Amino acid sequence: MRVERLSAWGAGGLDETAWNGLLARSATDVPFLTWQWQTAWWEAFGPGPLALFVVRDGETPIGLLPLYGLEAGGRTVLRLVGEEEIWKALLPSLLELRWDLLDLHCLPAASPSLQLLPGLARAWGLAVEVEREERCPVVELPESWEAYLARLSGKDRHELRRKLRRLETRQARTSALTTPAAVAAVLDTFLGLHRKSKAGKARFMDARMEGFFRAVALAFARAGWLALWILWVEGRPAASLLCLDYGSRVSLYNSGFDPEAARLSPGVGLIAASIRDAIGRGRRRYDFLRGEEPYKYGFGAVPADVFAVRLRRR
Incomplete structure (x- = not known):
């Protein structure tokens, strides 16, 4: 298992087919992580620089972490553009970068990143903050x-x-x-x-x-x-x-x-x-996404929590 850092979409043979194929096999296969959404968002809003981490087993991509860096209050913040062994491989590479805060948003309760990353990050000496960010009303159909x-x-x-x-x-x-x-x-x-x-x-x-x-x-x-x-x-x-x-x-x-x-x-x-x-x-599901406007609950929706995870260097 090795970690590769890319700085451009489509580099390293990581095209739409490879990206979406890996996403389809992941535990968090949602539209906002597709190649189509990520690249459209980056084209419109990407502040740069892009840091796209790829975990490979041989030549096969088995994990992706798209991040971008920005300056905020004199600190360098990495944000998600946005399995245990994957995170174990990624963390050392992340720590080689210059950053003060790793800021991950909108992680569903079932996300492996939410379940695994806090404990692994603490083991590396990082300060960890986990909070419920928002609720997304959903209807099970x-x-x-x-x-x-x-x-x-x-x-x-x-x-x-x-x-x-x-x-x-x-x-x-x-x-x-x-x-x-x-x-x-x-x-x-x-x-x-x-x-x-x-x-x-x-x-x-x-x-x-x-x-x-x-x-x-x-x-x-x-x-x-x-x-x-x-x-x-x-x-x-x-x-x-x-x-x-x-x-x-x-x-x-x-x-x-x-x-x-x-x-x-x-x-x-x-x-x-x-x-x-x-x-x-x-x-099987109708998702109203973020925001608890009352009309959503009139359609029989129930709240599903999404979380933020923030890692800070001590």
């Missing part, structure tokens, strides 16, 4: 839409049905775009609804963020991992969802709606349509 509705509380089920009936009276229809050409054709609609939703979202969606959204949406569409949902009311777009359809789960990554249609609850109707579609295609 049953076999049918009827079974899903039966799981909701009486109040939530009544409210959902009432809002869906109200949309039906306004000739509401939904469309889910999945091919690169179809996604490209409606991205402007999604971005417009996103910016309309509220002032904070308009500020968030600056030119650089828009470039990232466009790049990652098209990359995921080419891979077959994306559905861009639009809800139309009387022929006009009223709400939109950007859903990542990866493996056995659908993740609601971002959304937007027209405030003029707010009284119709178009977002609720569109989320319900995407959940029903996910159930129909055999997906």
Whole structure:
């Protein structure tokens, strides 16, 4: 087993196929660790320098750790772009770099890094901090839409049905775009609804963020991992969802709606349509991702914790 440090995407024979193949065999196979997401994020936001560690068994990659360095308050911080033997091999190489803080975010409870790294790091004399960072509401999906509705509380089920009936009276229809050409054709609609939703979202969606959204949406569409949902009311777009359809789960990554249609609850109707579609295609989990907005729990979600791990040199 050996550790190699790369400074550019695609170096060392580590291409999209090798990267995603290793990810598919890992315990944390999530869309945000795919080659498509990591490279799109780096192209839009990567502050540099890139430190991409590859653990190999012979010539076969068996572990990856993409990090970038930045200066913060006079300290050098390494952050995740972002099995025990893998970490044992990686730590000595990490300690050869100049850094003050290794800052890892959004680690799920089942992550081997969360379970193994703190103890290994303490053995190397590092100070370790572990904290719950956020909660991600998730819905474990049953076999049918009827079974899903039966799981909701009486109040939530009544409210959902009432809002869906109200949309039906306004000739509401939904469309889910999945091919690169179809996604490209409606991205402007999604971005417009996103910016309309509220002032904070308009500020968030600056030119650089828009470039990232466009790049990652098209990359995921080419891979077959994306559905861009639009809800139309009387022929006009009223709400939109950007859903990542990866493996056995659908993740609601971002959304937007027209405030003029707010009284119709178009977002609720569109989320319900995407959940029903996910159930129909055999997906096992619907993930609302970070943020505990009350509406997410109205769909029967339960919280799943994600954690941060920080290593400091003493």
